[in-house]
Amino acid sequence: MIKIAPSILSADFARLGEEIRDIDSAGADYVHIDAMDGHFVPNLTIGPMIVEAIRPITKLPLDVHLMLSNPDQYIADFAKAGADIISVHVEACTHLHRTIQLIKEHGVRTGVVLNPATPVQHVLPILQEVDLVLQMSVNPGFGGQQFIPSVLNNIKELKAYKEKNQYTYEIEVDGGVNPETAKACVEAGATVLVAGSAVFGKSDRSEAIESLRSR
Numbered sequence: 164m165i166k167i168a169p170s171i172l173s174a175d176f177a178r179l180g181e182e183i184r185d186i187d188s189a190g191a192d193y194v195h196i197d198a199m200d201g202h203f204v205p206n207l208t209i210g211p212m213i214v215e216a217i218r219p220i221t222k223l224p225l226d227v228h229l230m231l232s233n234p235d236q237y238i239a240d241f242a243k244a245g246a247d248i249i250s251v252h253v254e255a256c257t258h259l260h261r262t263i264q265l266i267k268e269h270g271v272r273t274g275v276v277l278n279p280a281t282p283v284q285h286v287l288p289i290l291q292e293v294d295l296v297l298q299m300s301v302n303p304g305f306g307g308q309q310f311i312p313s314v315l316n317n318i319k320e321l322k323a324y325k326e327k328n329q330y331t332y333e334i335e336v337d338g339g340v341n342p343e344t345a346k347a348c349v350e351a352g353a354t355v356l357v358a359g360s361a362v363f364g365k366s367d368r369s370e371a372i373e374s375l376r377s378r
């Protein structure tokens with residue numbers, strides 16, 4: 164069963180609580196939270212205080228995608244705020260293994276993220292250690308961008324490596340996912356689909372989530 168992780172970056176922030184309750188009752192599997200620092204990516208968004216505020220609203224796992232130049236500095240804060248999964252960009256981590264261990268020490272599930280132009284080879288040594296691999300299908304920083312089809316090759320490689328080594332990591336795709344691009348992602352091996360505009364841009368969130376899941 165494919166999991167759907169609506170990205171609250173495209174939610175109405177003035178009604179964030181209601182928006183999260185809405186996707187929860189509409190059948191979302193995770194709440195995807197994009198934390199951006201204005202340095203690693205050219206945008207500023209959500210910090211641990213917002214994660215803490217969201218935590219009591221839903222029992223869904225909070226899937227926190229860190230787009231920060233120095234993720235180590237904030238992992239404890241996001242963990243204490245209630246994150247269930249914390250994913251860090253391989254491009255931002257000088258000592259990736261150490262960063263992944265730090266997330267584990269806080270009892271949080273771990274994820275590693277690849278930008279569209281990052282070769283899968285860059286994460287192979289860490290795949291044994293992570294619960295999730297997040298393949299970006301747009302350049303990170305903004306919602307509502309167009310899907311980059313070349314990432315499908317990365318997804319296929321991640322799936323093949325997982326099967327060959329009998330690993331259990333989830334393969335999550337993030338950026339420009341809609342019912343059309345979702346089909347290709349799932350065929351390539353994606354198990355979790357992040358969708359911002361394709362869920363929050365629609366008035367009927369149940370229908371939006373279902374059309375992604377059934378693509």
Ligand SMILES: O=C(CO)[C@@H](O)[C@H](O)COP(=O)(O)O
Nearest residue numbers: 303304306307338339359360
């Ligand atoms: O991490 C990011 C963007 O950097 C994403 O999670 C976006 O929020 C996805 O938005 P859509 O492309 O689905 O509108």
Ligand SMILES: [Fe+2]
Nearest residue numbers: 170197228337
């Ligand atoms: Fe994201």
